[in-house]
Structures are given as C-alpha cells and as structure tokens.
Amino acid sequence: MKSILDGRPELAAEIWKVAETAGYLWQKGWAERNGGNITINITEFVDGEMRAMAPISEVKPIGATLPHLKGCWFFCKGTNKRMRDLARRPMENGSIIRITEDCSGYEIIADQPVLPTSELPSHLSVHDHLIASGSDYKASLHTHPIELVALTHNKKFLEKDVATRMLWSMIPETKAFCPRGLGITPYTLPGSVKLAEATIEALSDYDVVMWEKHGVFAVDRDIMAAFDQVDVLNKSAQIYIAARNMGFEPDGMSDEQMAEMTEAFHLPK
Ligand code: 13P
Ligand code: ZN
Numbered sequence: 001m002k003s004i005l006d007g008r009p010e011l012a013a014e015i016w017k018v019a020e021t022a023g024y025l026w027q028k029g030w031a032e033r034n035g036g037n038i039t040i041n042i043t044e045f046v047d048g049e050m051r052a053m054a055p056i057s058e059v060k061p062i063g064a065t066l067p068h069l070k071g072c073w074f075f076c077k078g079t080n081k082r083m084r085d086l087a088r089r090p091m092e093n094g095s096i097i098r099i100t101e102d103c104s105g106y107e108i109i110a111d112q113p114v115l116p117t118s119e120l121p122s123h124l125s126v127h128d129h130l131i132a133s134g135s136d137y138k139a140s141l142h143t144h145p146i147e148l149v150a151l152t153h154n155k156k157f158l159e160k161d162v163a164t165r166m167l168w169s170m171i172p173e174t175k176a177f178c179p180r181g182l183g184i185t186p187y188t189l190p191g192s193v194k195l196a197e198a199t200i201e202a203l204s205d206y207d208v209v210m211w212e213k214h215g216v217f218a219v220d221r222d223i224m225a226a227f228d229q230v231d232v233l234n235k236s237a238q239i240y241i242a243a244r245n246m247g248f249e250p251d252g253m254s255d256e257q258m259a260e261m262t263e264a265f266h267l268p269k
Contacts, residue, residue: 003091004050004110011045014222015075015090021223022077023087025143028231031083036143036215037117038086039076040223041127042096044138046073055098055107063121063193065104066128073098074106076123078114099124117142118191125196126203126219139223144215145230147237148182152212158184163210169252170236172261177232179267182216183209190214208233 005012018038025031050073074097077086081093095114097106106124108114117123123140130137157163164181168174175181183206185198190211199217202209208218208229216233220226243250253261262269 001111004053004096005091008045008047011042014040014042014045015094018075018077018094018223019087019090021141021227022083022090024227024231026082026084026087028145028234030143030145030215030234032144034080034082036083036141037077037079037119037123038094038142038223039074039117039120039123039127039140041072041130041138042075043072050109053109055109057108057113059100059105059107060115061105062099062124064125064196065102066099066124067103068128068131069099069103069124070101071099072127072131073109074116074124074127076116076120078116079118081114119195121191121193122196122199122217125193125200126217129200129203130219135219137219137221139220139226141218141223141226141230142211142215143218143230145234145237147241148210148216148230148234149213150241151237152184152210158186158212160184166240166252167233167236169258170239170250172253172257174232174236175258175261175267176265178208178229180205180207182206182233185209185211187212187214 005015018040025036075094077094086093091111095108096110097108097116099106119142126140151157151163183202185202188195188198199209208216210216216230218226218230240250
C-alpha cells in the first residue's frame with residue numbers, strides 16, 4: 001500500500017523512531033492494551049506536495065483553540081491502538097494530522113483515517129505551549145510506568161518535589177539526565193481539557209509530569225529523549241522499591257554528594 005512516508009526518508013526516520021520507542025514501552029510493561037500515547041511535531045518535514053493533499057477526514061474539534069499551532073502538522077498514536085502494534089506498523093496505528101486555519105480543529109491527512117489519541121487535548125496544548133515559549137522540543141509522550149505510578153498512591157510523594165528528591169538521590173545519573181525532576185498534577189479525568197491545563201502549568205518547571213494514579217507525560221527534543229527521561233526516573237523508583245523489598249529504607253545520596261554532582265554536571269540547583 002502507498003504511504004506518505006514513501007520518498008520522504010527524513011519524515012520516515014522520525015516516524016520509525018516513534019515506532020522503536022513504542023516497542024520499548026511495550027517491553028517495559030508500561031503499555032498494557034492501548035495504554036499511553038505519543039505525538040510528534042513533524043511540521044519541519046512537510047513539503048509542498050503534502051500541503052496540497054486533500055484530507056481523509058472531516059474537520060474534528062481539538063476542544064481548545066491553540067493559536068501557536070497555526071500551520072502545524074503532527075503524527076499521533078491512534079486512540080485505542082496498541083503500542084506493540086504501533087511498533088511494527090506505525091502508519092496503521094497512528095496518523096498524520098494538520099491543524100486547521102482557525103487553530104481549533106484538525107484534519108487527518110495520511111495514511112488511513114486513524115482517529116488520534118483521546119489525550120490529544122493534552123498533547124496539542126503542550127505543543128502549543130512549547131512553541132509559544134520558544135522551545136525546540138518536538139515530542140510528547142504519555143505512558144504508564146509501573147513503579148512511578150505506584151509512588152503516587154502514597155500522599156507523601158504527591159507533595160512538591162518529595163518524589164524528585166528521593167528519585168535523584170537513588171543514583172547520580174538521574175539528576176544528570178532528568179535535571180528538571182518530576183512534577184506532580186493531582187488526579188484529573190483522562191483526556192480532559194482540565195488535565196491538559198494542569199499539565200501545561202507543571203511543564204513550566206518540569207520536563208516530566210506525573211498524572212497522579214495514572215501515568216507520566218514527558219516532553220523533549222525527540223521521542224527517544226522523552227523516553228530516556230521517564231526511563232531514568234523509573235529506574236530510580238525501582239531501586240527505591242528494591243531497597244524497601246530488602247527490608248530497609250534506602251539512605252539515598254547525601255546532600256553533599258548531590259551538591260557535588262550538581263556542580264560537576266553543571267545542573268540547575
Ligand atoms: P488512547 O488509546 O486514546 O491513546 O488512550 C490511552 C491512554 O493511556 C489514556 O490516558
Ligand atoms: Zn493513560
């Protein structure tokens with residue numbers, strides 16, 4: 001079957017990075033059934049021929065007007081589609097959309113009329129916010145990492161930066177590779193505009209935001225980098241849990257060790 005990716009190697013490479021990441025999410029056990037979603041801003045790869053393509057869906061509302069998305073195109077996982085299927089057949093389990101002129105809706109362009117993820121309001125609001133703030137981040141990832149979600153079932157870890165400090169202190173690389181830490185948003189209905197608003201607010205201070213008792217939302221330059229941030233945070237959560245399973249509360253790195261690390265890696269304080 002013909003694909004929009006044919007003859008567009010740069011765009012195809014970006015989509016296959018998403019597929020590779022989707023495979024990792026499944027292997028990690030973070031993507032049960034249709035769990036999780038990915039959106040990437042592909043506007044830089046759009047050519048004149050693509051711009052002239054007729055949509056294959058009617059205009060659908062985003063649920064919000066997002067002025068900074070004028071002229072933008074995205075690849076999105078489809079709603080109810082599985083990460084493990086996206087890994088092998090990205091263009092059957094996701095689709096390319098373009099934002100309408102008035103920035104309040106979108107049309108599906110290719111390859112098939114796969115309806116984008118139910119978390120589209122959060123993904124697109126975040127991309128709007130990223131563009132508005134001059135960020136070069138192009139990827140957003142929502143996933144259900146087991147140990148990080150488990151932490152949010154304890155009130156202590158919902159307090160500002162308590163989980164971040166604990167996770168950073170488990171292994172030095174965590175702060176190095178997730179220097180802005182883990183933001184927390186109180187439980188909110190999945191797919192809601194309220195969840196999108198809470199996510200944007202938290203992203204001013206963090207690259208990875210925990211949706212209480214649900215999953216994380218991460219942003220970065222590309223999808224691999226967004227995945228890496230979640231991966232290092234979840235690794236720290238696993239170390240914490242392993243220590244607790246051995247019957248003790250882990251000491252964590254000392255304040256002096258954290259300060260030395262922060263200095264040596266030129267990390268934010
Ligand atoms: P979708 O299948 O609509 O992407 O939803 C999965 C999910 O994790 C919702 O939070
Ligand atoms: Zn989810």
